[in-house]
Amino acid sequence: MADSPKFDKKSRYTGGRGIAGSFEGETVTRRRLMEGGAQLVGGVTVAAIALPGLGFALGPLFEDTIPTRWQDVGPEDDFNDESYVPRVINAEPRVGDAGKTTIYVRRFDDQRDKVNEGQDPQPYVAISTRCAHLGCPVRYIQASGKFVCPCHGGVYGFEGQVEGGPPVRPLDRFYTRVTGGRVEIGDRFSLNSDLERFSPRDPSNHLDGLWQYIYPSRPTT
Amino acid sequence: MKLLRPSPPRPGKNGRDQNGAPATKPTAKDQAVEGAASAIGWLDERTGATPFLRGFLYRKVPKGTNWYYTLGSATMFAFLSQAITGVFLAMYYEPDPTRAYESASRITNEVFLGELVRGMHRWGSTVMIVLIFLHMGRTFFFGAYKYPRELNWVIGVVLLVLTLMMGLTGYLLPFDQRSYWATIVAVNLNASGPVIGPYLADFLRAGSEFGPTTIARFYSLHMLAVPGLIAALIGAHLYLVAKLGTTAPPWLKAEKKDLFTEEV
Numbered sequence: 001m002a003d004s005p006k007f008d009k010k011s012r013y014t015g016g017r018g019i020a021g022s023f024e025g026e027t028v029t030r031r032r033l034m035e036g037g038a039q040l041v042g043g044v045t046v047a048a049i050a051l052p053g054l055g056f057a058l059g060p061l062f063e064d065t066i067p068t069r070w071q072d073v074g075p076e077d078d079f080n081d082e083s084y085v086p087r088v089i090n091a092e093p094r095v096g097d098a099g100k101t102t103i104y105v106r107r108f109d110d111q112r113d114k115v116n117e118g119q120d121p122q123p124y125v126a127i128s129t130r131c132a133h134l135g136c137p138v139r140y141i142q143a144s145g146k147f148v149c150p151c152h153g154g155v156y157g158f159e160g161q162v163e164g165g166p167p168v169r170p171l172d173r174f175y176t177r178v179t180g181g182r183v184e185i186g187d188r189f190s191l192n193s194d195l196e197r198f199s200p201r202d203p204s205n206h207l208d209g210l211w212q213y214i215y216p217s218r219p220t221t
Numbered sequence: 222m223k224l225l226r227p228s229p230p231r232p233g234k235n236g237r238d239q240n241g242a243p244a245t246k247p248t249a250k251d252q253a254v255e256g257a258a259s260a261i262g263w264l265d266e267r268t269g270a271t272p273f274l275r276g277f278l279y280r281k282v283p284k285g286t287n288w289y290y291t292l293g294s295a296t297m298f299a300f301l302s303q304a305i306t307g308v309f310l311a312m313y314y315e316p317d318p319t320r321a322y323e324s325a326s327r328i329t330n331e332v333f334l335g336e337l338v339r340g341m342h343r344w345g346s347t348v349m350i351v352l353i354f355l356h357m358g359r360t361f362f363f364g365a366y367k368y369p370r371e372l373n374w375v376i377g378v379v380l381l382v383l384t385l386m387m388g389l390t391g392y393l394l395p396f397d398q399r400s401y402w403a404t405i406v407a408v409n410l411n412a413s414g415p416v417i418g419p420y421l422a423d424f425l426r427a428g429s430e431f432g433p434t435t436i437a438r439f440y441s442l443h444m445l446a447v448p449g450l451i452a453a454l455i456g457a458h459l460y461l462v463a464k465l466g467t468t469a470p471p472w473l474k475a476e477k478k479d480l481f482t483e484e485v
Contacts, residue, residue: 060427060434061420092430095318098401099430134409136402151406200429202412202422214415220429 062219066092070177070184073105079124079183081107084140089174089185102129103174103185104140104147113159116196124176126185127160132167135203147171161193168206169193188221276463283469289363290467292356297455299349303387304452306342307444314394316440318433321396346388353384365468373461376454383451390443393436404439405431 007018014022014029022029073087084104092099104127115121127147129137136151146163147156155164160171170193175186188200192207198217201207205215247255265271282290313332315324328335357377360366366374393404408431412422427434 058424061423063428065428065432066430092432094433095431098318098396134406134413136406151402202419203409204413205419215419216416218419218423218429220423 060220064220068187070179070186073103073126073183073185075182076107076178079105079107081109081112083142083145084127086140087185091188102137103127104129105176105183105185114195116194119197122173122176123178124183125159126174126176128172128174128188130172130203132162132169132171132203133165138171159195160191161195168204169201169208170195172200280463280466282467283473285470285473286467287470289359289470292352292359293458293462296349296352296356297459299345299352300384300451300455303342303345303349304448306338306345307448309338310342311444314440316394316437318396318436321394321436325395325397346391349384350388353381357381362471363468364471367468370461370465370468373458373465376458376461380451380454380458383447383454386447387443387451390439390447393439394443396436401431 008016011017012027013024014026015024019029071089073089079085084106087103087105088100089103090099091101106125108121108123108125110121113121113125127140129139129147131138131149131151131154133149133152133154136149138147138149138154138156140147145158147160148154149165149167153165154162154167156167156171157163160173162168162170170191172188172190174188177184177186190198190201190205190207192198192212194208198207198212200221201215201217206212207215310328313324313328313335315321325339328339330336360374360377389404389407392407393400408422408425411425412418414421423429425435425438426432427438
């Protein structure tokens with residue numbers, strides 16, 4: 001057939017390509033059309049099952065499920081600006097005891113504490129015990145005025161800034177406010193090494209310089 | 222119903238043996254053997270299992286094949302043992318942050334043989350990790366990853382990663398202090414990856430904090446998603462082994478006679 005001048009392999013029409021049983025003006029054979037149609041229907045069916053399933057599994061990435069709430073940690077008299085007082089708050093109220101976490105609270109000291117431009121200082125400094133390396137619980141050592149992590153030896157100074165070990169940024173803090181003479185603890189925030197405030201990041205995420213773009217803010221926080 | 226019809230007469234079965242002498246009555250043993258053979262024959266006729274199994278189980282192996290070649294099968298049997306004990310553990314385990322620890326300790330302390338089954342699963346996981354690494358070492362040092370078996374090496378690496386994921390997701394489930402903090406650290410390790418790391422951690426935790434569905438998520442990955450993938454990939458791995466055959470150990474020299482002799 002290829003030798004015949006009547007047929008052209010590159011013709012638009014099935015008749016022109018010499019396909020048996022072709023209709024005039026037909027560009028796609030019925031067989032090909034059926035194949036394509038069956039694959040399309042199959043693809044749509046698979047997508048109709050797979051996409052909702054995938055969305056179901058990935059949904060929590062795009063919603064903030066922990067609402068902002070203020071937790072009372074005691075009267076103002078309980079705290080001073082010299083040393084930290086440990087308090088227990090509930091970081092995730094839906095999991096019972098597993099959601100509880102220790103924080104260290106002291107009064108803000110405008111002599112000693114750094115105030116970054118454009119960021120209101122918090123009336124109380126509430127330090128999270130979640131190590132900025134991989135999330136183990138740090139402990140405040142009164143004698144040295146430092147926070148120490150038991151897992152990989154991270155050491156933080158009095159303001160939570162990194163002084164040694166693997167942590168990549170200072171300890172996180174929580175927003176604080178005073179209502180009716182009582183100290184209340186709000187949402188978590190993270191800090192870079194200049195103690196500038198950022199939306200909460202996971203431990204191990206750097207926040208200095210260009211690193212803050214490599215570890216972006218997420219919809220869940 | 223062909224099965225219920227009497228089998229066609231055969232020589233020696235018509236009351237006479239080959240020499241024309243009256244045959245003895247078939248004993249109960251003969252009848253049982255006959256019944257089993259006909260049942261297997263019925264299946265074989267409909268599935269073609271015999272030629273497949275003969276090719277799969279009695280395939281030729283190179284000279285010098287030794288005990289190291291059993292490490293892959295050993296890993297697979299460790300996986301099967303994990304799957305079986307895991308199914309039974311799932312009958313008593315409750316993947317809920319307030320009940321997980323108690324259900325796990327009930328398995329150990331109260332359920333009949335619970336300690337044994339949980340122990341098998343717990344130590345079996347370590348055995349499987351050890352075996353899969355030995356198997357990978359064998360493949361590497363014998364050069365068995367080379368052409369045409371590269372794809373099987375790639376599948377094997379994916380199986381290794383999935384096996385490690387089984388270890389990671391299973392570690393949380395007893396939900397004691399050790400598993401809780403180990404998982405916190407492991408999830409934060411995932412978060413340290415650039416750009417997608419934080420999202421990966423959110424996926425594993427189902428949120429920004431270790432939440433009420435985190436343990437259910439780990440449980441689902443541990444007993445449904447990852448084992449399903451492992452089982453499917455073991456199938457592909459075995460198919461390629463059977464199709465491509467195994468390699469001779471590297472210390473075995475090719476016989477030059479065979480290489481250069483041509484049949485005329």
